[in-house]
Amino acid sequence: MSASQERKLPDAMQEETSRVPLTVRGARGVEQARLGRSAGKLARRWYIEDWQSWRPRLFEWYFTKTRVGSSTRAEEEAVVWSFVDPQIRPEHHVLDVGSGTGIYTARLVTKCSRVFAVEASPAMRSYLTRRMDREGEGLRSKVEVLRGRLPEPLQVHGSFDGVVAIGVLNYVENLDAALKALAAPLSVGGWAVFSVPPDTDAGRKYLRQERLLRRRVYVRSDSEVVAAANGAGLTVQGSRTAADVTRVVGAVFVGG
Numbered sequence: 001m002s003a004s005q006e007r008k009l010p011d012a013m014q015e016e017t018s019r020v021p022l023t024v025r026g027a028r029g030v031e032q033a034r035l036g037r038s039a040g041k042l043a044r045r046w047y048i049e050d051w052q053s054w055r056p057r058l059f060e061w062y063f064t065k066t067r068v069g070s071s072t073r074a075e076e077e078a079v080v081w082s083f084v085d086p087q088i089r090p091e092h093h094v095l096d097v098g099s100g101t102g103i104y105t106a107r108l109v110t111k112c113s114r115v116f117a118v119e120a121s122p123a124m125r126s127y128l129t130r131r132m133d134r135e136g137e138g139l140r141s142k143v144e145v146l147r148g149r150l151p152e153p154l155q156v157h158g159s160f161d162g163v164v165a166i167g168v169l170n171y172v173e174n175l176d177a178a179l180k181a182l183a184a185p186l187s188v189g190g191w192a193v194f195s196v197p198p199d200t201d202a203g204r205k206y207l208r209q210e211r212l213l214r215r216r217v218y219v220r221s222d223s224e225v226v227a228a229a230n231g232a233g234l235t236v237q238g239s240r241t242a243a244d245v246t247r248v249v250g251a252v253f254v255g256g
Ligand SMILES: C[S@@+](CC[C@H](N)C(=O)[O-])C[C@H]1O[C@@H](n2cnc3c(N)ncnc32)[C@H](O)[C@@H]1O
Pocket: 050, 051, 052, 054, 097, 098, 099, 100, 101, 102, 103, 104, 118, 119, 120, 121, 124, 148, 149, 150, 151, 165, 166, 167, 168, 171, 172
């Protein structure tokens, strides 16, 4: 509560509000707080866990078979690869966090030596495992699918040359901790390519659309992203927005 919302009640009103401390919010403030609490309760009921709402087949269908899905995806991929391609080397070990159905995983393995796909959703993990079986040895021998949920530290061993996290930070409230978790396994000089929804009209429209699907999205300003990245030991090298709502950021781990 800000100082301006606080005020002393006149003596005459104090009896009526005997259960309220002497320094309280004004009546409007109390009402707002009550509304806020109800909205908070409603929100807790409405939103489902970030990783529980995903239907892998529907996800794939939308991005491969619908016109809007496939053009959004094509635009996003072009921006993502424009950051990844100059960095990735055939000997690299790369993390794909929030790997989903493995759209990026499947292409990353063609460009590097090993990919660790980290994913919170059991449905997405089993879809990716089945995809690896379907698509054969090339994918299976180079990919490991792991359980992990940002912003918790990733349960991986050794150091990595790069990390990709596309479309996952959208659903993580604590960006500082999430970027620290992404950067921690990187060796110094390692690269990171991640996306966040921007705090723009388009970003907020997307947030409202996702709300209808019961997913809670967090939009970020550029300065928030840069500060969180710096706090994680990442130096931002550039960013570009794809399809209005995916701000893709390229960064390098300088340690810290
Ligand atoms: C929009 S999809 C993106 C999938 C993939 N990166 C792509 O671009 O096709 C987001 C994915 O992040 C996963 N996810 C959501 N919250 C997560 C979290 N806190 N930690 C790890 N994965 C998460 C979801 O289960 C889902 O598979």
